[in-house]
Amino acid sequence: MNTYIYIYVKSIYYSMNKIFQISSLFCLSLMSTLTYAQTKFKPEDTEFYTPTLRTVTTAANKAPSDAIVLFDGSNLNQWVSSKNTSQQAPWQVKDAVLISTPHTGDIQTKQNFEDFQLHVEWKSPEVIKGEGQGRGNSGIFLQGHYEVQVLDNNNNPTYVNGQAGSVYKQQPPLVTAVKPAGEWHTYDIVYTAPRFNVDGVLIKKGMVTLLHNGVVVQYNTQIEGTTEYIGLPKTLVHGPGPIVLQDHGDLVNFRNIWIRPL
Known part of the structure; x- marks a missing residue:
């Protein structure tokens, strides 16, 4: 056997x-x-030779040739009041600078956007008052729903997911990119909008990459939903939406705003 x-x-x-x-x-x-x-x-x-690529020219301190200039220091023709979109934006323009006028409400672009590259320069008020979220607070809302926080971040011990460069109340920045008080900050944002199917079901969440003063502070960050002050993010079915600048009661300055739809 x-x-x-x-x-x-x-x-x-x-x-x-x-x-x-x-x-x-x-x-x-x-x-x-x-x-x-x-x-x-x-x-x-x-090797392939088609399709032929578009040519985009660039120059220092100027928007790319294919960008939509949203604010060049001259007027607010690209903006309206968020309270009443039939009215022109009520903020002040002085010395080629757009100033958030307290208690007048948010402003938003006349145009709506989906995927884009956005450039914004901002500066905290000359006189900083308050603490935490009260120090030079504003925000940039992507498609009107998802806030990238603007805030004085010099020695400001507020909650980290509310710091400058955060996806508000969701994702803190990877690092804090500071500048001396009184200097201009730059935000360069690459954004991919969420997608919904024909039944309004979310099939892909929004994504954002943010360079703050040339430093990556958000990298392919998934946006979980609306950036709520109280409570959890909400899923809101929507299409293209505006860029919104927030009136949070502080004299935050903006300049050189442009966008490239992608």
Whole structure:
């Protein structure tokens, strides 16, 4: 009986060994074929010349040539009041600077956007009053629903998911990118809007990457929903929406605002 078992096991071992040898030879043969095929490629086999790329010109301190200029220091023609979109934005423009006028309400762009690259420069008030969220507070709402926080961040120990550069009440910045008091900050935002199917079901959440003063502080951050002051994010079905600048009661300054739809 043991002899039969031995012969049976040995036959299985022999068969498995043969299968392994055949598999190894097949893999070697396939690799040789692919290597041979690779040597037959020409450089032009993996090059293409269409579609022709658009040319975008850039210059220091100027918007790219294909950007929509939302504020260049001259007027508020691209903006309206969020309280009443039939009225012009009530904020003040002085010395080519847009100043958040306290208690007049938010302002928003006349145009609606979906995916985009947004550039905004901002500066805290000359005189900082208050503590925490009361120090030079404003915000930039993407599509009118998702706030990127604007706040004086010099020695300001407020909650981290409410700091400058945060996705408000959701995701704190990776680092705090500070500048001396009185200097201008820059935000460069790359945003992908959430997507909903025909039944209004969320199929892809929004994403945002933010460079604050040239430093990455949000990197492919998933936006969980509306940025609520109280409570959890909400899923709100929507299409393209405006850029909104928040009136939080502080004299926050803005300049050089432009956007590139993607």
